[in-house]
Amino acid sequence: MRSAGYKVGEAVLRETGFDGGEGELILVGGASGSGKTTLLLTISGILSSLMGGWVDGSVFIGGEDLLRGDSPASRLVGLVLQDPEKQVLMPTPLDEVLFTLENLGFDESEALTRATELLRSFGLFDKRLDHVETLSGGEKRRLSLASAISHKPYLVMLDEPTASMDPWGIREVRRFVTDLIKEGKTVLIVEHKIKYFLDMADKLVLLSSGRKVSEYSRNELASRDLLKKLRGAGLDVEPVHEMPESPGCKERRIGEVILTVEGLECWHERKKPLLKDVSFELRRGEVLALVGPNGSGKTTLLKTIAGFHKGYSGEIVFRGGVRKAFYVSQTPDYMFLENSVEGELRLAASKTGRSFEVVAGKVPFYEERKHYPPYRLSLGQRRWLTLVIAWAHKPDIILMDEPTAGLDLSLLNSLFEHVRGLSEGGVSFIISTHDPRVLLGLADRSLIIEGGRVKELEPCKAALMLESIAGVY
Amino acid sequence: MRARYRESTLFLYALGASLLAFVANSVKSLILPSLINGILGFASGSKKIPQKLLAALLVLNAWGAFINGLYFHNVGDEIVSIQAVTIRSGAVESFLILTLRFFLIVGSTLLMLGLVNVRDLIRSLERDLRVPSGIAFSIAYAFRLFPLLSKDLSEIRIARKERGFTSVVLSPKHLRSILLPMLNISYERAVWGGISAELRGLRLRKVSGRKPLGLGDVIILSALALQWVISLYS
Structure with a gap:
């Protein structure tokens, strides 16, 4: 990605490139405003196709450039947005999963079978006909995960999946990612609380001011010194038990x-x-x-x-x-x-x-x-x-x-x-x-x-x- | 036996009834279609749309209609005088017309919502009426937003109260303090909704074939035509 942006002449992303193989997890870290979400919108083709932005670069999946040609990204890519409230579009869970499948031209009975199976595996079968507003926050998150993979995409991307999630939800997302990796999918997660996925990541790409500043392999990520350096760069890398004692744990006068x-x-x-x-x-x-x-x-x-x-x-x-x-x-x-x-x-x-x-x-x-x-x-x-x-x-x-x-x-x-x-x-x-x-x-x-x-x-x-x-x- | 109908016929019904609300301009011509659609619509649609939201809409509309009548149509015979405010027949008539129009539009929309599944509605609009998928989706998505609007309204009420506003909407400035956050939040939600739809292949959507007209379609369209005739000739 040589450059990309929302307005002509104003590049938000510059010189950002990486690759990922089947069954790999690529973690993209960076502070707020570093261009993480723009990167996802660029890869998925949304920046140029829907948001009036521009891209100078390419996104290849299996030799096919998603930003050019006749095969739009939605067939090959599944994206889980940060906020399920904004991702869920249909009034019931069944409609929500069927919506993607119908759009992509799946046969009606095949779509129904696939949607039903998926909702069962995500524990939402009994609520498939309920209004989505009656679902809990965790159930909505599960629905957004299910609808993102209903069409079996090659690449699954998650935008800050832990942002408003409780630890039970985080555990669920970790399990979801593990399953995708086992299935051979390529997974890309943008996140600033990278500690939740570091142990599973094959690669960490760091963004700063819209530019890739470094890339680390799985072996490098095992280094304590590197984690300290990343924390210094403003990333949330250390689990609580490894963090230095902070003022909140000390007695204060009240x-x-x-x-x-x-x-x-x-x-x-x-x-x-x-x-x-x-x-x-x-x-x-x-x-x-x-x-x-x-x-x-x-x-x-x-x-x-x-x-x-x-x-x-x-x-x-x-x-x-x-x-x-x-x-x-x-x-x-x-x-x-x-x-x-x-x-x-x-x-x-x-x-x-x-x-x-x-x-x-x-x-x-x-x-x-x-x-x-x-x-x-x-x-x-x-x-x-x-x-x-x-x-x-x-x-x-x-x-x-x-x-x-x-x-x-x-x-x-x-x-x-x-x-x-x-x-x-x-x-x-x-x-x-x-x-x-x-x-x-x-x-x-x-x-x-x-x-x-x-x-x-x-x-x-x-x-x-x-x-x-x-x-x- | 159940009368078969296209979901898009109910959409046409709601559209036709809403048009009637604008064409009819007297209490006499509005009263029958408004009552029929209002009663049937609120009875069937209130299961799908939060009742609190309906109540809030009703109150906002009634208040707006009353203020409008008082400011712009307060002419004719004196009906009642409360301290310095004199309410005349023109204000009452204007209030009634606006309220009946509201009942007709909201009632027919609720009637449609109560009888169709949103995904089927999108398909029917595309398949039977050849409505472009982007427009069909926008119409359907609006229905998903109703419960969210209700939640927004309740949170905004809390924020207004915390920030020193009264719960009762008394002036245009008060009304603005409700509508502004509501519109801004809805706008952001709509942007992300569009992104979500695009990501999930809305652009690629193709629906083929047409559902034949059934007895249900004939009954629905006849009911609409009958209401137009009654309204125009009363």
Whole structure:
């Protein structure tokens, strides 16, 4: 790939080339903005065919150039997008798998047989006719995996598959990749949390600013020194048990109790409580992590504390003059009500009585991006902006739902720094997460949700538990 | 015996009923088709579309229709006076016409949604009406988005409340604070939806053969024609 880009004359990818054989896993690593997703869009032909971009280069599969000729990439390539919500197009799982097969001209009865078998092997057969919105996050992920390989492609590509996934899901994806390799498929994964696939990778290609900066073979990846070097380059390479001790595991000074939750039971349907007998306290300036698989009730608990979920019994008592907690959604875009970063900050200032200059001063990218629509900021910048908006409202407690999903190491460290700064100023946090990095680098305490009940576990131990479930420890 | 019909005939029915909503311009000509489609549509389609979303749409439409009537059509005899606001017959008539149109359009669409499977609808549009696959897919994909819109609406309501807005939509600025995030989120979702469809070979899609017209098609199209006749001659 000599060069490729979205606009004429503006190359996003430069001098990037590699190859992979049957049954090989190629891992492509790089920080946010390094060109990983653009690479996938280029290889799949989407950049030039759908997005109006351009490519100077070639993508060969079995001697056939996917970017030229009559054989479009969709026949030979399967791509799993980062967010299953955006990949799933049809209303039921059966329709979703059949959609690809019908498009590619499979015979109706063959397509039905293949789709049914596939859904059975992914544990979705019983739900094949249910609406996709009734599926859990993990089931949607499995559906996106199934539909990406329904036409038996030669090359399967996965775009940051661990981005918003719990360790149970990560384990499932690892198993999926292992099976594909056994079947002789070529697998390409772009990911900044490369630790989850390093043990399986035949090759690691590193991208930086849209350029391939290095390539390492399986043997080279076994070297500890190399892993240290990669971590220095901003990649998440080391499992928790190999990481140096971080501030989150040490004692910090925290204040008085400001929230007491006692005997809480939460439900969406009264007869099926999601959470039972939940009791805990939160102190001023404390960072409490709430850990559990997708669908375990973390978001429901946060929304209940914030006063937005009404299906509950038990006590939620704010103390020490605290009146309520501020809820920050997992999807930052829900929080944006204006068309520019400046508009957002002015709205926050006007609604809270804070000085606009003070609020804008909390956003390091303000001058550079003030006229940008918030939706066009990077994910890390959007998360930063939501946190500043939350802070502007002067809350004593901020409830954050999966704030690190999709953040690379550098953005993660910036977010941690921001949260630590606020907690030292007396703001308390309850953070719903299944990211071991939050437990290790930020949390003072952690609560694990298991079977609808919570129990306390030391953050470092909880992080190890998550890594062990994911299969990297 | 079950009357056989093409899925695209139901699409034509919904399209025809929606056109009728724009052509008919009096309460008298709208009331019968609106009630029929509204009742049947909400009864059959509410299983597939979240009821909360329908309720929200209904409230937003009623509020918009009321404000529109009050600002632009508040003429004629005085009906009721509440403090400084006098509501006249023109405002009530305008409110009723807009509400009945909403019932007719949404009701007929829900009726179609309640009776067809989206994948079959795409195939039928392509096969029977020769609609290009990109357009047929866009129509079908819109139906997949309804539950997501409902979820978006609920999350936006939370964010608005956190940011100091009232739950009740009182002004165009308030309405903007709901529509802006909703449109932006839907736009991004649509871009990735397009990428996903392209990756999965939508461009290569070919559907051959036609399903013959059945008794069901005749009944559906006759029902539509009958509603047009009743509406135009009442």
